[in-house]
Amino acid sequence: MIEREQVLHVARLSRLRLSEEEIDTLTGELSSVLDHVDKLAEVDIEGVEPTSHVVPLENVLRDDEPRPSLDRDVALSQAPDAHDGAFRVPSPQAEA
Amino acid sequence: MGNNTELLAASGAETAAQIAAGEVSAAEVLDFWLARAAGDGLNGYLWQADRDSALSGVADSGGPLAGAPIAIKDIFCTEGVPTTAASKILSGYVPPYTATAVGHLRAAGMPMLGKTNMDEFAMGSSNENSAFGACLNPWDTGRVPGGSSGGSAAVVAGGLAPWSLGTDTGGSIRQPAGFCGIVGLKPTYGAISRFGMIAFASSLDQCGPLTRDVTDAALLLAALQGRDEMDSTSVGIEGGIEAPSAERLDGLTFGVPRDLMREGIEAGVLARFEDTLIRIAELGGEIVDIELPHAEHAISAYYVLAPAEASTNLSRYDGVRYGLRASDEDLLSMYEVTREEGFGPEVKRRIMLGTYALSSGYYDAYYGGAQRVRTRIVEDFQDAFGQVDFVVTPTSPTVAFELGEKTADPWSMYLSDIFTVPISLAGVPAISIPAGLAEPEGGGPELPVGFQIAAPAFAEQKLLEAAHALEGAIGFDGSAALEGGLA
Numbered sequence: 001m002i003e004r005e006q007v008l009h010v011a012r013l014s015r016l017r018l019s020e021e022e023i024d025t026l027t028g029e030l031s032s033v034l035d036h037v038d039k040l041a042e043v044d045i046e047g048v049e050p051t052s053h054v055v056p057l058e059n060v061l062r063d064d065e066p067r068p069s070l071d072r073d074v075a076l077s078q079a080p081d082a083h084d085g086a087f088r089v090p091s092p093q094a095e096a
Numbered sequence: 097m098g099n100n101t102e103l104l105a106a107s108g109a110e111t112a113a114q115i116a117a118g119e120v121s122a123a124e125v126l127d128f129w130l131a132r133a134a135g136d137g138l139n140g141y142l143w144q145a146d147r148d149s150a151l152s153g154v155a156d157s158g159g160p161l162a163g164a165p166i167a168i169k170d171i172f173c174t175e176g177v178p179t180t181a182a183s184k185i186l187s188g189y190v191p192p193y194t195a196t197a198v199g200h201l202r203a204a205g206m207p208m209l210g211k212t213n214m215d216e217f218a219m220g221s222s223n224e225n226s227a228f229g230a231c232l233n234p235w236d237t238g239r240v241p242g243g244s245s246g247g248s249a250a251v252v253a254g255g256l257a258p259w260s261l262g263t264d265t266g267g268s269i270r271q272p273a274g275f276c277g278i279v280g281l282k283p284t285y286g287a288i289s290r291f292g293m294i295a296f297a298s299s300l301d302q303c304g305p306l307t308r309d310v311t312d313a314a315l316l317l318a319a320l321q322g323r324d325e326m327d328s329t330s331v332g333i334e335g336g337i338e339a340p341s342a343e344r345l346d347g348l349t350f351g352v353p354r355d356l357m358r359e360g361i362e363a364g365v366l367a368r369f370e371d372t373l374i375r376i377a378e379l380g381g382e383i384v385d386i387e388l389p390h391a392e393h394a395i396s397a398y399y400v401l402a403p404a405e406a407s408t409n410l411s412r413y414d415g416v417r418y419g420l421r422a423s424d425e426d427l428l429s430m431y432e433v434t435r436e437e438g439f440g441p442e443v444k445r446r447i448m449l450g451t452y453a454l455s456s457g458y459y460d461a462y463y464g465g466a467q468r469v470r471t472r473i474v475e476d477f478q479d480a481f482g483q484v485d486f487v488v489t490p491t492s493p494t495v496a497f498e499l500g501e502k503t504a505d506p507w508s509m510y511l512s513d514i515f516t517v518p519i520s521l522a523g524v525p526a527i528s529i530p531a532g533l534a535e536p537e538g539g540g541p542e543l544p545v546g547f548q549i550a551a552p553a554f555a556e557q558k559l560l561e562a563a564h565a566l567e568g569a570i571g572f573d574g575s576a577a578l579e580g581g582l583a
Contacts, residue, residue, distance in 0.1 A: 002452070006452070007448070009455075010448050010451050010452045010455065011448065013451050013455060014407065014435075014447050014448055014451045015411075015414070015428075015431045015432050015435050016432060016435050016436050016439070016444060016447065016448070017429075017432035017433055017435075017436040018436065018444070019436075022441075022444070026444070026445065026448055029445060029506055030445070030448060030449060030452065032506070032507060033399060033445075033449060033506060033507060033510075034449075034452075036395075036396055036399075036507055037396045037399055037400055037462070037466075039393065039396055040393055040396045040397060040400070040465050040466060040469055041465070042393075043390060043393055043465075043468075043469050043472060045465060045468035045469060045471075045472065048468040048471050048472060049468070049471055050464060050467030050468050050470070050471060051467055051468075051470040051471040051474055052299060052467060053299050053329070054285050054286075054299070054474065054522065054523030054553075055285060055286040055329055055331060055523070057286075057328070057329065057331070060328035060329075062325055070192060070193075074192045075192070075417075077190075077192065078189060078190065078191075078192070078417065078418035078419070079416070079417055079418065080415060080416075080418075080419075080420070080421035081421065087416050087417055089416055089427055089430065090423075090424050090425060090426050090427050090429075090430050091426055091427065092426060092427040092428070093426060
């Protein structure tokens, strides 16, 4: 079960400005999915190590040598708003 | 010069062989397939090449794949060509670089026909989550082609491409291949570079071929696999891959996890599965019952782990560097409104689910718990492969379902992947081959059924040999759908 307040909290963490209708729908849908997921508690995982990755690799490193990367103009070419060789964003302060 | 019927009927490898033998020119082949793709009646393509763009960057390789054009799932970055992952948030995005996998195909001399439709960010099992409209199944255009690589499966089955490239996180190559009556291979995690493949769940995502037959799947895997310094999780397949030639299964054992198959499987699907077990025995293979005690929990574990990884991967879509920006109010509003407008319902659902599972107070119970259940599932497969050479199941519990049939109930959609997800969590390779046709549960014309074979990590050559032998014995003919792709 998940409450409407939790949905609003998770939406804020997710940076999603959900509509009222979506909040209602998601409260129901997430509750339903979590009911199924809660069955995981039936599995005995006492002393079991977590798997984050199936390939037995660690510390894959390359030589630390400088090399060319994306050209600045190319990197900026897809930006919704680029200015003076940088990505431009709206002010973090809402205008009064 | 080959006539059009011959070109349409040829597999990818046969097409390349005809070009190499001088029976048809590469230009004629490309023009034929570009014209077929232009007749797309399935909404299979989101972008189509012209002659120049198809050949951009393609080497004059003279190799076994040279000249045979391929369709690419729109999740692979392609320099200078729009790449959307079927999301509105990436509409208009033109990547400044090309995915390693696509680069390998170009180096092998393969032109690109176009970019195929898919579920948004590969999240879905029906292709109905595309921001650019559903893709249709060439066997019955009232039904889904499966997903998320629905476009890649539909264009191959429907005669709009000789073969295609897709990606598989929880079944997204195998399930649509099964629904469309073609071959789909998900290699071992780490066999092929993920560089330039738009990320969904990074510990599970793996690309692979969708083809008319097993030989084509092997030839594409041979070209695609390998270590890539741009993807630290790629290791490649030691010894490479060769075209399979086996015709028998003597001495090989095939494990059937009967416990996982107790309910929810259509009668027609089960009948084709049992038929295929008989074919295996006729070829000298041995059928053994096995247990995968924790596989029944795979869907639950997957719907914690994959959304958790997705919620972090998709945090990059913030309206700053590329793609959609939907507000210029203040910074926080810009993020929130852009993501609200740019993502579709299933993607939002998974971002919310994943963020919840990773949030303070729930992390250990959900994410940590699911990672430990994943370990149990990995161990189940290790135990199984200690007893048998392969694990076999139906690819999906049903044949292709109707458009709209499962969209109202997310969990019922998620259960389409009940046989593919455990294998994804274990990271091992699996192939879906067509096992025949069956009537859907609600009645109607017969539709393809997929048969899934899984093998131990990096045992792709052995897997392809077995699939090749079985394919010969089944003798499936998918030509009925080849004209189903045209408008």
